[in-house]
Every structure is written in structure tokens, then in C-alpha cells.
Amino acid sequence: MLRALNENNGSIHPTKGAMGYCPNCGKGVRAYCGEIYTHHWKHLELEHCDSWSEKESEWHRTWKKAFPLDWQEVIIKKWGEQHIADIRNPSGTVLELQHSSISSETIRIREEFYEDMIWLLDAQPFKHNFHIYSLVRYQLRVMEDSYSNLIDWGGPENEDEHIIGAKKELEEIKRKISDLEWQHNRTKGSIGELQEKLKKPGTHLRKVLRPNNFYLRHQSGFKPTAKKEYEEKKAKIKSSGEVITIKSEKLEKIIDLEDCRFVGMEHFKYVGSARVAPRNFKRCCAIQKESGGTLFPEVRYFNSEWDFKQTATSPKYHLLIDPSDIVEGLRVEISHLRKERKNLKKEKRELFQTMEAEFLNFLQSNLVQTKKELQKIISETEKLQRKKKEVKTKIAGLKEEAKKRREASEKALIQQRRIEKGDIMKRYQGLYGYRWKHRRKSWDFSSMPIYLDFGPHIFKVLDQSTFRKISKDAFMDTFKNGGIP
Known part of the structure; x- marks a missing residue:
């Protein structure tokens, strides 16, 4: 604070070493009179006598x-x-x-x-939080841009409806020519693609038959009559192949099991109890481990699933299984599945050949139609090019007529700009636009x-x-x- 009271309630200025009283709360204050900051008073106790007061800055x-x-x-x-x-x-x-x-x-x-x-x-601590600009300069720039455009283009009043109409007509012709040029390139490319497909129709047909096919635009209208049956054959071939693989792997695992070396038991194989279901107990037997090294090992056969469960998991026995009928059954099944798969592949090839002939006819028909479209595009483009030339000649004549009117208008615009500039400088004098950053x-x-x-x-x-x-x-x-x- 800059004011304090003496003992007689008189207002006093801060002087070096002086003491006084706060005019608001009456508490003691001390004068601070350094060489840098403004001389001022501070409370002796670090408390605010006014709840609104804040730490006073220089x-x-x-x-x-x-x-x-x-x-x-x-x-x-x-x-x-x-x-x-x-x-x-x-x-x-x-x-x-x-x-x-x-x-x-x-x-x-x-x-x-x-x-x-x-x-x-x-505002000095947060002055960089503002983007400030002079409204006089801003409005003058807007005005200059406006007049610059008017002078450059002669003003909208100098471009009459005939020029505007002719320009719109020209732009529309250009747009149509541009569209036709795009169609020309696209159609020409389509012809090239069709010709390439006709060389190898089978290769492209396979791409058409892929699931969720979005392959090239020329096949969108092709509907092969045998596609459903072809896909069914293809699915069956895949399914049978998977079954053959599973059964072959199972057969291989059984064959790879260790053979029993005892005379008369060569058809048995050693197997862990966890790999055999109790329902197969009739195919199994157990050899006591201690007798395994003798000429006459102790062999035990099972009478029931319960008997199997009691003995098969015992650490005293080796579990063996006779897989002969299982192996033979798997070999028969695999042989049958392979024959069936071979027939399916043959039928699939025949169906593909039928669809390939259909696809070839489709591509040839599509090529003839696309060539007709290309010729039509060329004819329309030539007509529009002639029309474009006529309209450009018309615009050139209209612009020449407008040029004289524009030159007279520019003189009036320059005078008008001088007047408006003075008006802006008066109206926006001292005003600034601003934006907060935060x-x-x-x-x-x-x-x-x-x-x-x-x-x-x-x-x-x-x-x-x-x-x-x-x-x-x-x-x-x-x-x-x-x-x-």
C-alpha cells in the first residue's frame, strides 16, 4: 500500500524506517524504501486486512x-x-x-x-496470448483486394449477360469434352483388357470365380450356368482332402507306435494308457514290467472296462494294443476317399471347360459392344470441339466490346477507392481486432x-x-x- 496513518490518524508517506497503521484494519505497517521499487507500506503480520486484497506488485x-x-x-x-x-x-x-x-x-x-x-x-504477463491486428489495416486490405479484383476484371457490371452466358456455355462444353476424354481413355483401356482376356480366358475365369470377387469391371455381367455346381464340387474336394489328411495322420501315428518283440505278440504295439479309451479294452493287454525281460512274460488280458481302468494305469504294467483291424479300416477308407476325390476333380474340370466356353463368348460380345461405344465417343467429341471453337470466337468479340466500357469504369473506381480509404481510416481509427490463443x-x-x-x-x-x-x-x-x- 502507498498510504498509512500516524498516531493522530493523519495520512503519511512511506519513509525509511517509518512505522504506521493500516487505514483499513488499523494494524501496524512498516515502510519499505529501497532503491529499485516504489516506496510502500507492508503489514507487520503476513495477513490481509481486506479479504479481496492480493499481493501488491510494482x-x-x-x-x-x-x-x-x-x-x-x-x-x-x-x-x-x-x-x-x-x-x-x-x-x-x-x-x-x-x-x-x-x-x-x-x-x-x-x-x-x-x-x-x-x-x-x-496484460503484460499474458500479452503473447493474443493475436492483435489493426482494423484500419485489415479493412484497407479487404478494400484493396476488392478494388483490385474489380479493376483486374473490369467489374461485374462490365461483363454483361451475353459474355457470362457464353462463358458458361464454354465451360459446359469443356466439361463435356473432359468427360468424353475420360470415357475415351477408359473405353480404350477396356478394349485392351478384353483383348488380353481373350488370349487366356481360363486364367481370368478363375479370378471371376473367386469368392467375394471384385476383379475388373468387364465380368460384372457374366453369370456362368454351372458356377453353383462347380463350387459344390470344389468344396467337396477340399473337404475330402482334409478328411484324407486327418485319417492319414492317424494311420501314421498308429504305425509309428513301438512294436511288441515277444513271440506270438508281434501284432501288438506299446501304447500309453492315456491314449486308449476304456471301450477298446478287448484290443488291449498288459505285460508285467518285472517279467518283461524273461522268456515267458506275464500277460494279462482285460475282461471289462472296469478291469482295464484298474490295471492300464498301474505303473507295474506295460499297456499294449492290437491295432490291426483299425489300421486295415483306415487304409480302406483312405483308398475309397482318394478314388472319390479323383472323380470329383474330373467332374470339376469338365464343368470349368463348359464355363470357359461361355466366358469366351461373353468376352467376344463385350468387345464388339465396347468398340461401338468408343466410336460413338469419338464422334461426340469431334462435334463438341467444333462447337467450342465457335463459342471462343464469340467470347473474343464480346470482350473487345467490353474493354472500352472497362477502361472508363476503372477511372471511376480509382476515385471511389480514394474516398472509401479516407472513410475507413476515420471509422476504424484506434480500433484493433483480436483473438485469444487460450x-x-x-x-x-x-x-x-x-x-x-x-x-x-x-x-x-x-x-x-x-x-x-x-x-x-x-x-x-x-x-x-x-x-x-
Whole structure:
């Protein structure tokens, strides 16, 4: 603070070593008089006597010193509470100096208390948060662009409906020619593709028959009569191949089992108990491990599934199985499946040959039709090229007539531009557009005038996108005279 009271309640300035009392709370304050910062008072105890007060910066003190002493730190009592206004002029208007961020609720409370007030924010810490531009320069650029276009093109009034109509006609002709050129290239490419397919129809037919086929545009109308039956044969071939593989793998695993070496039991194979289901107990037997090295091993055959479960898992026995009938059955099944698969492949080839003949006829018919389309496109393009030439000649004549009118119009536009430029400089003098990079939304709720101190100058916030630039001297003079800058 810049003001304190002595023992006689007289206002005193801070001097080196001086003590005083706070005008608001009456508590003791000490003078701080260094060589760098403005001389000021501070409370002896680190407590705020005003709940609204904040740590006072050098910016606060510099602004307060710009006004008469009795305008500074004025105590206002109202509604049973009192607060210190930074600056209040004789007209009763409060100038609230704000350096730090505050909430929208704090803004509302202070504005309701002071009623007649303006805000001055220290914008220097966050000046880079703005994009600011002169509205005079902006409007002049807009005007110059507008007049530049009018002068370059002669103004819309100099291009009559005949030129506009002819240009539209020309653009439409160009668009149609462009479309036809695209169709020409596409159709010519289609002919080349069809000719290539006719060389190897079978190769391309296989691509057509692929599931979810989106292969080239020329097959979209082809509907092979035997496709369903062909796909069924193909699926059966695949399925039988998978079954043959499974059964062959099973047969191989059985054959790879270790053979029994005992005389009369050569058809048995050693197998772990976990690999044999109890229902196969009749095919199995068990050899006692301790007798396995003798000439006459102890062999046990099973009478039931229960008997199998009791003995097969015992660590005292080796489990054996006779897989002869299983092996023979698998070999018969595999042989039968291979014959059946061979017949399916033959039938599939015959169906493919039928569809290949259909596809060949389809491609030949498509080629004839596509060549007719190409000839029609060439004929239409030639007609439009002749029409294009006629319209361009017509436009050239109309432009020559308009040229004389444009030259007269340009003189009038130059004079009009000079007048409008002066009007813009008067209308937008001192006004600046702005955009927040990171908006401080709490100030959107303020209903009082807001000013931003950028150091060299002050900006008054007029609305969400406009500032008015004010010099510091003009700001202070207006406020000192009791007005709103």
C-alpha cells in the first residue's frame, strides 16, 4: 500500500524506517524504501486486512502513484463490510487494478459492491496470448483486394449477360469434352483388357470365380450356368482332402507306435494308457514290467472296462494294443476317399471347360459392344470441339466490346477507392481486432468496462473481438476528469 496513518490518524508517506497503521484494519505497517521499487507500506503480520486484497506488485504501486494521494486506497463501507478500492475519483468511479487471475464469481461480487467501476488488467504477463491486428489495416486490405479484383476484371457490371452466358456455355462444353476424354481413355483401356482376356480366358475365369470377387469391371455381367455346381464340387474336394489328411495322420501315428518283440505278440504295439479309451479294452493287454525281460512274460488280458481302468494305469504294467483291424479300416477308407476325390476333380474340370466356353463368348460380345461405344465417343467429341471453337470466337468479340466500357469504369473506381480509404481510416481509427490463443473465460462474465495495460499503451475491450487503443495519458486524463475512458 502507498498510504498509512500516524498516531493522530493523519495520512503519511512511506519513509525509511517509518512505522504506521493500516487505514483499513488499523494494524501496524512498516515502510519499505529501497532503491529499485516504489516506496510502500507492508503489514507487520503476513495477513490481509481486506479479504479481496492480493499481493501488491510494482505494477500496482506505479499506477496508484499516477493519481492524487487521496484517490488512492479508498476505503468503501457498504452492506456491513468494507473493502479498499485501488483508485476512486471524485465522481465515485472505482479503478480496480488487477494483476493476477481471478474467478468469474469474484468479478461478479466486486462489480456488485463497487457498482460504478472499471477494470484495468496487467496484460503484460499474458500479452503473447493474443493475436492483435489493426482494423484500419485489415479493412484497407479487404478494400484493396476488392478494388483490385474489380479493376483486374473490369467489374461485374462490365461483363454483361451475353459474355457470362457464353462463358458458361464454354465451360459446359469443356466439361463435356473432359468427360468424353475420360470415357475415351477408359473405353480404350477396356478394349485392351478384353483383348488380353481373350488370349487366356481360363486364367481370368478363375479370378471371376473367386469368392467375394471384385476383379475388373468387364465380368460384372457374366453369370456362368454351372458356377453353383462347380463350387459344390470344389468344396467337396477340399473337404475330402482334409478328411484324407486327418485319417492319414492317424494311420501314421498308429504305425509309428513301438512294436511288441515277444513271440506270438508281434501284432501288438506299446501304447500309453492315456491314449486308449476304456471301450477298446478287448484290443488291449498288459505285460508285467518285472517279467518283461524273461522268456515267458506275464500277460494279462482285460475282461471289462472296469478291469482295464484298474490295471492300464498301474505303473507295474506295460499297456499294449492290437491295432490291426483299425489300421486295415483306415487304409480302406483312405483308398475309397482318394478314388472319390479323383472323380470329383474330373467332374470339376469338365464343368470349368463348359464355363470357359461361355466366358469366351461373353468376352467376344463385350468387345464388339465396347468398340461401338468408343466410336460413338469419338464422334461426340469431334462435334463438341467444333462447337467450342465457335463459342471462343464469340467470347473474343464480346470482350473487345467490353474493354472500352472497362477502361472508363476503372477511372471511376480509382476515385471511389480514394474516398472509401479516407472513410475507413476515420471509422476504424484506434480500433484493433483480436483473438485469444487460450481464452481467459472468467472475464466473459464481467459487466463493467475492461482495459488491458500492455505497457506502452492501453486497450479497451469493446466486445469479444474488438479493442480500442488508448494512450496512457488519455486514459488518465479522462478518468481524472470523471469520465470513462
